[in-house]
Amino acid sequence: MTSPFDRIRPAATTARQVSDLAVAFGLTIAPGHAADAAVTCVASDNRVARPGDLFVALPGARAHGAQFAADAVGRGATAVLTDARGAELIGSDSTTPVLIADDPRAILGQVAAWVLGNPADELMTFGVTGTNGKTTTTYQLDHLLRALGWRGGLIGTVETRSGDRVVPSILTTPEAADLQALLAAMREDHVRTLAMEVSSHALAQHRVDGVVFGVAGFTNLTQDHLDFHGDFESYFATKADLFTPARARRGVVTVDDAWGERMARAAQIPVATLTTLPDKHADWTVTDVAPSGTGSAFTLTHRDGRTLRTSTSLPGGYNVANAALAVAMVLEGGSDIRDVTEALTAADGLSATVPGRMEVLATAPRVVVDFAHNTEALQLALAALRPTTTGRLAVVFGATGDRDAGKRPFMGAAAVRGADVVYVTDDDPHDEDPAKVRAEVLAGTGTGGTPGRTVEAADDSGSRTVEVHEVAPRADAIRAAILAAGQDDTVLVAGRGHETIQEIAGVDHLLDDRVEARAALAARNAIPQQDGQRQQDPMQERTTQA
Ligand SMILES: CC(=O)N[C@H]1[C@@H](OP(=O)(O)OP(=O)(O)OC[C@H]2O[C@@H](n3ccc(=O)[nH]c3=O)[C@H](O)[C@@H]2O)O[C@H](CO)[C@@H](O)[C@@H]1O[C@H](C)C(=O)N[C@@H](C)C(=O)N[C@H](CCC(=O)O)C(=O)O
Numbered sequence: 001m002t003s004p005f006d007r008i009r010p011a012a013t014t015a016r017q018v019s020d021l022a023v024a025f026g027l028t029i030a031p032g033h034a035a036d037a038a039v040t041c042v043a044s045d046n047r048v049a050r051p052g053d054l055f056v057a058l059p060g061a062r063a064h065g066a067q068f069a070a071d072a073v074g075r076g077a078t079a080v081l082t083d084a085r086g087a088e089l090i091g092s093d094s095t096t097p098v099l100i101a102d103d104p105r106a107i108l109g110q111v112a113a114w115v116l117g118n119p120a121d122e123l124m125t126f127g128v129t130g131t132n133g134k135t136t137t138t139y140q141l142d143h144l145l146r147a148l149g150w151r152g153g154l155i156g157t158v159e160t161r162s163g164d165r166v167v168p169s170i171l172t173t174p175e176a177a178d179l180q181a182l183l184a185a186m187r188e189d190h191v192r193t194l195a196m197e198v199s200s201h202a203l204a205q206h207r208v209d210g211v212v213f214g215v216a217g218f219t220n221l222t223q224d225h226l227d228f229h230g231d232f233e234s235y236f237a238t239k240a241d242l243f244t245p246a247r248a249r250r251g252v253v254t255v256d257d258a259w260g261e262r263m264a265r266a267a268q269i270p271v272a273t274l275t276t277l278p279d280k281h282a283d284w285t286v287t288d289v290a291p292s293g294t295g296s297a298f299t300l301t302h303r304d305g306r307t308l309r310t311s312t313s314l315p316g317g318y319n320v321a322n323a324a325l326a327v328a329m330v331l332e333g334g335s336d337i338r339d340v341t342e343a344l345t346a347a348d349g350l351s352a353t354v355p356g357r358m359e360v361l362a363t364a365p366r367v368v369v370d371f372a373h374n375t376e377a378l379q380l381a382l383a384a385l386r387p388t389t390t391g392r393l394a395v396v397f398g399a400t401g402d403r404d405a406g407k408r409p410f411m412g413a414a415a416v417r418g419a420d421v422v423y424v425t426d427d428d429p430h431d432e433d434p435a436k437v438r439a440e441v442l443a444g445t446g447t448g449g450t451p452g453r454t455v456e457a458a459d460d461s462g463s464r465t466v467e468v469h470e471v472a473p474r475a476d477a478i479r480a481a482i483l484a485a486g487q488d489d490t491v492l493v494a495g496r497g498h499e500t501i502q503e504i505a506g507v508d509h510l511l512d513d514r515v516e517a518r519a520a521l522a523a524r525n526a527i528p529q530q531d532g533q534r535q536q537d538p539m540q541e542r543t544t545q546a
């Protein structure tokens, strides 16, 4: 499936009458239209409407859904739910029933759940929120639930899965109508568990109304999305809403940061706390973290004495936190610790690959693709890879054009602080001149903005000489870094993770860091190695306009 309008929907559902819906939700039926019709599913975008749908026409920032009602009806929608303005826009041209609500977005989740027979009630649901780590934790949850023998569903930034059906995701958390339709499809697919990312946008926009999660999980909170939420307090309050009885029955809150502690205090449902910090008290604690394969082994212990030891294949301390949160959520969901231990042993620990999240593509040199696209994430990703890098640590990254220009020099500085070789390249330039974006990143590297130079960087382990290069387009930078790496080196390709489209001046170009890295590894393998050491990189310093 390739269209952005592909959705996983149920094949067959029970018809409901809109007259009953009007009574259940106190809705007005617009005069001049038919008073009743049968509906079998719900859509809030005309481009996904199907025969038998209730089309919910929402007012938005860019359009009013009612503008598309005629098209939705043309595609077979049998009734429309909208607000008074929407009813006016629709007029009386058609006889299709039009139901009116004061705020249709606020009831959409419940309405869709009603039409589809509350599909969430038939699943064991796990919802993860927080600024970072939602995707990773959700994949680890899904991995563990499957290891326990459950047929699993997954919803998040990268992809949406119902049993064996998979589609790429459009939003991290789908719109309410799409979500309920997806849950109904999961019911049809005999899916029993759901691991799902819950974004703050989704909480604010009622997208998860109609779902009461069995267990909600919190990773962490750092500055993000303030353009949408206004300030940090509102951002926190929106996330905290997940830990109320309307949204979840119980929770697990990581209290490694102060926001987590506050979240645990603010929770209006029973929550278990979790920490990975050595001198902190919590219900679940992580201890004895040790390197294991590409990642870490760790022990998770409850204050009641229950304990298990397992591992994650993902590098970095924060991935121990993500993995521990996934395990604690499953245990708080009622699974027996002996079953979980056995399942983890059989599954080789939390070994799920998360697309574009610390995804290890090769081991000599180690090549890792990660989604880190801001200063803090870049710094954490480099710090995560440093302890297991015996050679040099190289990083390939850029900053996004047309967005948050202030972070560019800080990203440059973070790269020099954390790596030995820095390749500044392009991310998504959008409509901005990519060379200008690179120059602003380079300005933070301490090279005086001049690529092809070395700078001295100091950290706890002493001072290092750091090479700083500028290579574009991005595919060339990935290739340059991988060809130049020694067998013991690590190359981190940061910023785009699983993304496959790079937008340059309004044109979408296919670009997948993992595809480029694999091509570079193949090219490298085709070139005879000089004592297994670094290659002369033919692309290096060849800077072209993207
Ligand atoms: C701020 C925000 O989240 N806005 C979302 C919202 O937009 P909106 O209410 O302004 O809607 P609109 O585009 O004006 O359209 C109004 C209505 O007409 C419908 N419509 C519109 C056009 C059309 O041709 N046909 C049609 O039926 C739309 O489906 C909508 O119901 O509803 C739209 C329809 O679903 C979303 O596409 C849009 O997401 C925007 C594009 C977006 O980028 N959202 C991001 C910020 C987001 O939600 N991100 C979070 C993750 C954040 C993170 O943690 O990183 C997420 O959960 O994905």
Ligand SMILES: Nc1ncnc2c1ncn2[C@@H]1O[C@H](COP(=O)(O)OP(=O)(O)OP(=O)(O)O)[C@@H](O)[C@H]1O
Pocket: 130, 131, 132, 133, 134, 135, 136, 137, 157, 172, 197, 219, 220, 318, 319, 321, 322, 356, 357, 358, 370, 371, 372, 373, 377, 378, 380, 381, 497
């Ligand atoms: N627990 C964590 N703490 C801090 N940083 C993390 C954590 N987990 C992952 N990261 C970093 O954040 C990036 C995004 O991780 P992930 O996709 O799992 O989070 P997310 O919350 O789903 O974010 P997004 O919605 O942007 O995808 C990773 O590539 C990694 O660099």
